[in-house]
Amino acid sequence: xxxxxxxxxxxxxxxxxxxxxxxxxxxxxxxxxxxxxxxxxxxxxxxxxxxxxxxxxxxxxxxxxxxxxxxxxxxxxxxxxxxxxxxxxxxxxxxxxxxxxxxxxxxxxxxxxxxxxxxxxxxxxxxxxxxxxxxxxxxxxxxxxxxxxxxxxxxxxxxxxxxxxxxxxxxxxxxxxxxxxxxxxxxxxxxxxxxxxxxxxxxxxxxxxxxxxxxxxxxxxxxxxxxxxxxxxxxxxxxxxxxxxxxxxxxxxxxxxxxxxxxxxxxxxxxxxxxxxxxxxxxxxxxxxxxxxxxxxxxxxxxxx
Amino acid sequence: xxxxxxxxxxxxxxxxxxxxxxxxxxxxxxxxxxxxxxxxxxxxxxxxxxxxxxxxxxxxxxxxxxxxxxxxxxxxxxxxxxxxxxxxxxxxxxxxxxxxxxxxx
Numbered sequence: 001x002x003x004x005x006x007x008x009x010x011x012x013x014x015x016x017x018x019x020x021x022x023x024x025x026x027x028x029x030x031x032x033x034x035x036x037x038x039x040x041x042x043x044x045x046x047x048x049x050x051x052x053x054x055x056x057x058x059x060x061x062x063x064x065x066x067x068x069x070x071x072x073x074x075x076x077x078x079x080x081x082x083x084x085x086x087x088x089x090x091x092x093x094x095x096x097x098x099x100x101x102x103x104x105x106x107x108x109x110x111x112x113x114x115x116x117x118x119x120x121x122x123x124x125x126x127x128x129x130x131x132x133x134x135x136x137x138x139x140x141x142x143x144x145x146x147x148x149x150x151x152x153x154x155x156x157x158x159x160x161x162x163x164x165x166x167x168x169x170x171x172x173x174x175x176x177x178x179x180x181x182x183x184x185x186x187x188x189x190x191x192x193x194x195x196x197x198x199x200x201x202x203x204x205x206x207x208x209x210x211x212x213x214x215x216x217x218x219x220x221x222x223x224x225x226x227x228x229x230x231x232x233x234x235x236x237x238x239x240x241x242x243x244x245x246x247x248x249x250x251x252x253x254x255x256x257x258x259x260x261x262x263x264x265x266x267x268x269x270x271x272x273x274x275x276x277x278x279x280x281x282x283x284x285x286x287x288x289x290x291x292x293x294x295x296x297x298x299x300x301x302x303x304x305x
Numbered sequence: 306x307x308x309x310x311x312x313x314x315x316x317x318x319x320x321x322x323x324x325x326x327x328x329x330x331x332x333x334x335x336x337x338x339x340x341x342x343x344x345x346x347x348x349x350x351x352x353x354x355x356x357x358x359x360x361x362x363x364x365x366x367x368x369x370x371x372x373x374x375x376x377x378x379x380x381x382x383x384x385x386x387x388x389x390x391x392x393x394x395x396x397x398x399x400x401x402x403x404x405x406x407x408x409x410x
């Protein structure tokens with residue numbers, strides 16, 4: 001997974017060269033990975049601008065335009081496509097966020113809506129053959145990628161979730177301390193300390209005091225692992241789906257004899273069936289990411305003492 | 306005694322032959338991916354079995370049971386995919402080492 005963007009310097013020739021000389025299904029593994037790795041389009045200063053970044057910008061533009069047009073007609077009863085969008089928004093707010101976040105729903109719902117629709121539209125655009133359309137129309141065959149198939153993108157989203165969880169938890173603790181009549185600086189410091197204190201479940205007596213450091217270390221490790229798991233779950237699901245589709249389709253160039261026609265038909269049928277599964281996985285992974293985010297924010301923000 | 310000596314000679318030969326073409330690394334990656342699939346599928350199958358049974362017993366909670374089943378299945382699949390990513394990385398490293406060795410020669 002190293003030198004992701006240096007692919008074009010190495011050229012594809014060395015990897016496919018080795019695969020072709022060995023002459024069998026090494027080609028499948030070699031090339032199927034390649035179409036989920038980011039490709040550099042051009043350089044901005046020292047940094048590469050990859051095809052996945054382009055797709056993220058496209059998705060951001062789509063979300064801005066579509067939801068702004070939807071919200072502009074706010075007092076009107078939604079019909080048609082607006083009803084479709086509003087159903088999705090309603091489901092995320094009432095079905096996912098409100099059972100967990102109860103009174104804090106409206107505080108976090110812009111972040112949660114953005115997270116859900118950003119991940120969803122990125123996953124779905126990975127299934128649409130934008131590369132082929134752009135290639136046939138404009139001659140550029142590697143213009144679009146799948147943003148969520150990159151660990152950096154999902155790690156950035158998980159980092160946002162991590163920051164939201166802990167900062168909103170500390171803010172709630174500070175507000176709680178303010179209710180006891182403490183002044184602002186004292187409330188901030190006390191809130192910060194009480195947040196760490198409330199990490200650990202309360203065990204009465206001497207045993208609680210002795211076990212507190214161990215539980216604190218365990219809870220801190222857990223707090224680091226949860227966003228890590230969020231990132232890897234989304235990344236691995238989407239990337240593995242794309243690699244599977246690529247592997248099935250690349251059975252044709254791997255077998256160059258009389259059997260190749262017969263091999264392609266099950267490959268195409270399998271890819272069609274797997275694309276339906278990938279559609280389901282796109283929705284499911286966006287829902288799971290959002291649901292777990294709501295769960296973690298709810299656990300940090302609601303008074304659980 | 307003689308066949309024991311032969312076996313004791315064959316095993317290092319096998320290991321050397323396997324490790325020359327990156328075979329041991331690929332073997333590890335392949336076996337790992339297969340074992341992970343086995344564990345994950347068994348867990349999700351058990352989950353689905355109990356979810357279906359509870360839906361059959363009490364159809365009015367079928368919707369909530371289905372939602373919980375989907376969430377639990379996605380979580381189990383999550384760490385199945387962790388191990389799959391590790392297998393991909395192992396095989397990718399083996400291939401890149403092979404490419405470097407091949408280009409170097």
